[in-house]
Amino acid sequence: MKKTTTHLADGRELIYFDLDGSPGRDTVDRRPPQRLDSSPELRLDPATGDWVAIASHRQGRTHHPPTDACPLCPSGDGHSSEIPAADYDVAVFENRFPSLAGRSGRCEVVCFTPEHGASFADLTEERARLVLDAWTDRTERLSALPGVEQVYCFENRGAEIGVTLAHPHGQIYAFPFAAPRTAKMVAAAARHRSATGANLFDELLAEARATPARLVLAAEHWTAFVPYAARWPYEVHLYPHRRVRDLTGLTEAARAEFPGMYLELLRRFDRLFRREGEAAQATPTPYVSAWHQAPKTSGRELALHLELFTVRRSADKLKFLAGVESGMDSFVNDIAPEAAARRLREVAS
Structure with a gap:
C-alpha cells in the first residue's frame, strides 16, 4: 500500500x-x-x-x-x-x-x-x-x-x-465518548463476565457457529451469522474467530480472508429482493455497514465485529422506525432471524 x-x-x-x-x-x-x-x-x-x-x-x-x-x-x-x-x-x-x-x-x-x-x-x-x-x-x-x-x-x-x-x-x-450502543454492549459484557467468568462475544460467536439455522457464511478466520434477536429485517454480524478490540489487532491471515467474505455478503444482499429475470443491479439493496470497535479507556471485553443490515423487508416494502422504535427504542422485527439466514444462504454465489 x-x-x-x-x-x-x-x-x-x-x-x-x-x-x-x-x-x-x-x-x-x-x-x-x-x-x-x-x-x-x-x-x-x-x-x-x-x-x-x-x-x-x-x-x-x-x-x-x-x-x-x-x-x-x-x-x-x-x-x-x-x-x-x-x-x-x-x-x-x-x-x-x-x-x-x-x-x-x-x-x-x-x-x-x-x-x-x-x-x-x-x-x-x-x-x-x-x-x-x-x-x-x-x-x-x-x-x-x-x-x-x-x-x-x-x-x-x-x-x-x-x-x-x-x-x-x-x-x-x-x-470523544463511547457511543450509546457501544456503552450498552460494554455493560452487557461486564455483567456476563461477572455472572459466568466468560467473554460474552466469544460465547455469541460459538453459539452462532453451533446453530446452523442462523449461520450465513463460515470460513477459516471469519463467521457471518444472523443474531438471535436481530432488530432489522436482514441483519448479519461478521466476527473474526480471534477476538481483538479493533481493526489494528487483526492478523494478516484474517485480513487476507476478509475481502472475499465481505464482498460475498454484499453481493448476497443485492440478490435478496431481485425478481426473476432482473439485472443484477435492478434492485440494489440499501444497507448500513458498521464496524464496532472497543473504546480506548473502557470495554476491554468488547470484540471487534461488523454489523450489516438493511431497512428493506421485501422488494417493495421498507421497515420504517415507527413509534415504538423511534419513541422507545424497542424494536419489532417482521422477519424471523432463521428465515432471514435461510434466504441469505439461498442467494449464495
Missing part, C-alpha cells in the same frame, strides 16, 4: 491510499479556499446520559448533485472536486460538513473507488483489501488524537438510508 498525505485548499487533510505501483497523485487543490463555518456542539441529554451533536451547518451540505458535479469523483475536465487527482484507488478526507470537529472529535469521508456508478460490491478483492487497510490506518491514527475515545467506520448505502451522495463512499467518526 502506498499512502500520500496532503491538504485541501481550505486546510482539511486528504489522504490517498493506493496499491503499490499506482502512479503518483496530483496533490494540489486548485480551488480557492472557502472554509465552511462549521462549529458543531456536543450537548449531554441529562435524562438519558447520551451525547447529542448539534450541527446546524449540515443543513447546507451537498444534496443529490448531478453526476458531473459529484464532489467525490476525481477532478478533471473542468470539474474540481474534493479530490484534486484525476484518478485514485481509495481517498480519505476530512468532511466539509462534519457532525464532530475540533475538541469534539473528527469526521472523515472514505471514497472506495473513483467509479461513480459502482458500489463496494463491485470492487475486486485487492481493492476491498485496500479499503480495509485504509480503515485500519485511520483507526490507528484517529485513536491517537487527544480526546478521541472511539473510532467508528461505517457505510450508508442507498437513498432509503438517507444517503445524499450517490458515489460509493463511507465515513469515519472519531467520537
Whole structure:
C-alpha cells in the first residue's frame, strides 16, 4: 500500500491510499479556499446520559448533485472536486460538513473507488483489501488524537438510508465518548463476565457457529451469522474467530480472508429482493455497514465485529422506525432471524 498525505485548499487533510505501483497523485487543490463555518456542539441529554451533536451547518451540505458535479469523483475536465487527482484507488478526507470537529472529535469521508456508478460490491478483492487497510490506518491514527475515545467506520448505502451522495463512499467518526450502543454492549459484557467468568462475544460467536439455522457464511478466520434477536429485517454480524478490540489487532491471515467474505455478503444482499429475470443491479439493496470497535479507556471485553443490515423487508416494502422504535427504542422485527439466514444462504454465489 502506498499512502500520500496532503491538504485541501481550505486546510482539511486528504489522504490517498493506493496499491503499490499506482502512479503518483496530483496533490494540489486548485480551488480557492472557502472554509465552511462549521462549529458543531456536543450537548449531554441529562435524562438519558447520551451525547447529542448539534450541527446546524449540515443543513447546507451537498444534496443529490448531478453526476458531473459529484464532489467525490476525481477532478478533471473542468470539474474540481474534493479530490484534486484525476484518478485514485481509495481517498480519505476530512468532511466539509462534519457532525464532530475540533475538541469534539473528527469526521472523515472514505471514497472506495473513483467509479461513480459502482458500489463496494463491485470492487475486486485487492481493492476491498485496500479499503480495509485504509480503515485500519485511520483507526490507528484517529485513536491517537487527544480526546478521541472511539473510532467508528461505517457505510450508508442507498437513498432509503438517507444517503445524499450517490458515489460509493463511507465515513469515519472519531467520537470523544463511547457511543450509546457501544456503552450498552460494554455493560452487557461486564455483567456476563461477572455472572459466568466468560467473554460474552466469544460465547455469541460459538453459539452462532453451533446453530446452523442462523449461520450465513463460515470460513477459516471469519463467521457471518444472523443474531438471535436481530432488530432489522436482514441483519448479519461478521466476527473474526480471534477476538481483538479493533481493526489494528487483526492478523494478516484474517485480513487476507476478509475481502472475499465481505464482498460475498454484499453481493448476497443485492440478490435478496431481485425478481426473476432482473439485472443484477435492478434492485440494489440499501444497507448500513458498521464496524464496532472497543473504546480506548473502557470495554476491554468488547470484540471487534461488523454489523450489516438493511431497512428493506421485501422488494417493495421498507421497515420504517415507527413509534415504538423511534419513541422507545424497542424494536419489532417482521422477519424471523432463521428465515432471514435461510434466504441469505439461498442467494449464495
